[in-house]
Amino acid sequence: MNILAIDTSNQVMGVAISKDGQLKAEHITNMKRNHSVGLMPAIDHLMKETDTLPADLDRIVVAKGPGSYTGVRIGLSTAKTMAWSLNIPIVTISSLELLAYNGQGAVKYICPFFDARRGLVYTGLYEVIGESLAVVKEEQNISFESWLIQLSELDEKIVFLSQDLELHRSLIISILGEKAVFPKVNALHYPRPSILAALAEERAPEISHEITPNYLRMVEAEANWLKEQERKKDE
């Protein structure tokens, strides 16, 4: 099975190609750049490097967020249109889950997170079970402080993975103390498209038309509108 993996959901842009379970090529950039400029040239380059034609692809996998709204849409628009037009299966995987796999094998719990500004994060909690991960606490958009207080109730070590770790390291330590584990290797904080490709092998395919980003957050205008409707109802 030939798999093309795409992740443009956060600052890291990743593309990988695997064939029959083996990674053939992986490309990562970690630049504050528009992924719309870099993505297709990277796909083109890796396809050439691995002697793969679009018609040879059997599956496309894409990281569906959370992350940058625009970034997620660049990846999804590309992946779903390509999969639909080539008539091949598409698989989506949470960007948090993808990052969580970088912590596999260290300790029992893994907490990947992305900074979402104003004290908020996108995060979830995963538990290592055999060779895979299980969701312990659902992905959410939450105040990092209240999230950490929830985690402090667990009597286990938790490994934290995030490119935004330095922004929050002291807060994590102040609440979790010794229970917090941080990988020394910086590269473990970056999501890998090769892992995306590996995970895609056994996932159930989805329907291209139905693929939507996992924003984890309502559009502000919509949230305000709903609040306004509630207020009107109460009056």
Added chain:
Amino acid sequence: MSEYILGIETSCDETAAAIIKDGREIASNVVASQIESHKRFGGVVPEIASRHHVEQITLVLEETFEKAGLKMEDIDAVAVTEGPGLVGALLVGVNAAKALAFAHNKPLVGVHHIAGHIYANRLVKEFEFPLLALVVSGGHTELILMEEHGDFNIIGETRDDAAGEAYDKVARTLKLPYPGGPKIDQLAQNGEPVIDFPRAWLEDGSYDFSFSGLKSAVINTLHNAKQRGQEYKNEEIAASFQASVVEVLVEKTYRAANQYGVKQVIVAGGVAANKGLRNAMEAKFKGEATELMFPPISLCTDNAAMIAAAGSIAFNQGHRATWDLNANPGLDLERYARRKK
């Protein structure tokens, strides 16, 4: 053999795709409008527009191919709006277009949204140059002179609000539901222009426009009338406002048409659907040698048939976009016309 161009347009709140045969014939033209989603906010919310585009894009593409009875293999090039427009919205179309072109090894062509609006008219009638286009919409008010295909010279443009924007703002002042522009036009048909609102002619010989003063005049007039206990009917305000906008648009277009000795005048963009503007233009150009043309209403508002039509010209002139094509929310028309191949 026939040439088939696939067009994709997602610059604002319509997810659209179309296939055009030989540059001038519509094989299919699909538009998924989001008006219902934005109505409750009184205008387009960019993030909501982008979210809809990503949900709709492959559905719209599928319908486009089904209606045309064609497959991606039959397509000669993929044309997509690269700008101007809402960046997040544009990005969905640009990346979908790149995915299609890459997956099927087809040429990719970037199209300027305004070039598209002008070329909507070539789906009705062949161009004769020199040609003058008045593009009026929610985002644009421009007079564009064309000496040949793919050549665009802006001889006049708005210095503040676009005409359509002024319509929407006045509509909001009158508390008309979104989208308000067409409703002003409807009201104006049933009212007398009893208020003499200002006309912004600007300097002698200028083909530029300005509508923000007019918008303020409408708001002030309403405010002052209210204080005096005087009341105007919405129909009267709409008719007076429209009379001011239309007179300036028509007069400047007419003068420019004469100065440049153009063979055709095209009125394009969403506001080209405006009845008041159509009637006044027709009256002004009656008996003139210049041919006056309006695209059908369905091609005035945003669509992808116009993008494919403009894309066909760019494609035949040898323009090709590379895989790093990006959305360009502020894309300049003249710079676009002079882009490298």
